[in-house]
Amino acid sequence: MRWPGLWGPKGRIWFFVDNATTGVNAVLGSLELQPGDEILITNLAYGAVRNAAAFAAGRRGARLVTLELPFPGAEPADYLNRLAKALTPRTRLAILDHITSETALVLPLAEMAACCRAAGVPVLADGAHAPGAIDLNIPSLGVDYYTGNLHKWALAPKGCGFLWAAPERQQGLHPPVISWGLGQGFVQEFDWVGTKDPTPFLAAPAALELMQAWGLDAMQAYNHHLAWQAAVWLTARWGLEPPAPRAMLGCMATLPLPASLGSTREDAVRLQYALLYEHRIEAPILCLGGRLWVRISAQVYNALEDVEALAQAIESFG
Ligand SMILES: Cc1ncc(COP(=O)(O)O)c(C=O)c1O
Known part of the structure; x- marks a missing residue:
């Protein structure tokens, strides 16, 4: 599947997951959280993602911290200021939408990720709505993890998401379902998570080629x-x-x-x-x-x- 940035110099740095919720859960379930640690999420996040983050934090005695981003009256500079103030030495992960669900905002993700990077905080980008909807070059965003759906704006059948991880974040990242690939490397672990119907994944390249043919x-x-x-x-x-x-x-x-x-x-x-x-x-x-x-x-x-x-x-x- 050809999409800018999905392939690194050493090969594939993404894999299919059923949906963005699964991608988010993979990252959250792989975090080594300690009591008192914080996961940052915004008030504009998708409800299921918030639930997954609350669950991951709660089971380790960590805290879910909500960054309030005004809507209406959204302004990129204001969002960045608020983010910078919300990060603390205990923040272990910031979950940032690329495009918010209910409020349909394209967040200034690259700038927000740079702000997190300056504070030493990894970013999980929720791009459920982004592939096919907006120009997308994942490595250029400077995030650590990016999950997206191809079954929304990229015209693939339902049940077709992906998770991308920066090379330095691939070790220790596991799918929510552990199966035969355990210990065999990042791509192998996610490629086989038990018997399932791979039809949506197999159809995805044709969907992307169609969009590319249309322009x-x-x-x-x-x-x-x-x-x-x-x-x-x-x-x-x-x-x-x-x-x-x-x-x-x-x-x-x-x-x-x-x-x-x-x-x-x-x-x-x-x-x-x-x-x-x-x-x-x-x-x-x-x-x-x-x-x-x-x-x-x-x-x-x-x-x-x-x-x-x-x-x-x-x-x-x-
Ligand atoms: C921002 C956002 N994140 C996550 C999801 C979850 O997507 P899925 O149900 O395909 O996992 C959605 C779905 O609309 C969404 O809008």
């Missing part, structure tokens, strides 16, 4: 442009503001909804189902900070007409 850069540029156009247009239509600068968005955007649509989790669930069943539009509706938000995703088969259809459907409820 990956052009796809990403189109999707980003459409997501930003939609963010500006929808928020202006509702008298609101985009929650982050353009540089912090990829192919998705999480946008505030008019207050008349409700403010509770129940309102969010109701609206999401109504959009799906009454208008055949699938978009997550979130309840964040006492208001409702919609997360839009732009793919090459979408156009501004879809954004207009979403706006009209949403407005029909309030």
Whole structure:
């Protein structure tokens, strides 16, 4: 599988895992934590990843420390300042999203990783949403571990993630399921984790080749442009503001909804189902900070007409 940076001078430095959750668990389960150590995670992290980190910390008497990153009002420089202040001599790992899940922000990952490196803290990057969505060259980010999904924006079938580890981090890294490869090296250990269906992994190269044939850069540029156009247009239509600068968005955007649509989790669930069943539009509706938000995703088969259809459907409820 050809993807910039997945191959080192001595061969493969990544392997398939079923999904990003598995990649995160592999790294967390391999950490040698002591009581009083800290794992840093942000308030924007994916819930399952937070659970895995809380579990790994809790079983060793370590602490999970949450770095609060404002949303809306996201600003890269502010995020960096907050990160620098949250790192302590006890921080053993910082878990940083490349693209956040609910809030759909592209974090300044390379700068954040540099900040962690300066403090001697390894970084596990959660790139579940990144491959195929944004330009991705993993070694250039300066992170220690990177896990991503190919079944989101890279068009592979479900159950197709990967975990990459910097050469100096490969020793001592184990899959959550120990099997025949134990002690035979990093790649062997992860390549065979018991009998499973490898179909999604076998299909991944074809998915990547398809995107390359279509023009990956052009796809990403189109999707980003459409997501930003939609963010500006929808928020202006509702008298609101985009929650982050353009540089912090990829192919998705999480946008505030008019207050008349409700403010509770129940309102969010109701609206999401109504959009799906009454208008055949699938978009997550979130309840964040006492208001409702919609997360839009732009793919090459979408156009501004879809954004207009979403706006009209949403407005029909309030
Ligand atoms: C940021 C982030 N991390 C992790 C995950 C988990 O991905 P998976 O369920 O494929 O393991 C997701 C899923 O949406 C995500 O958005």
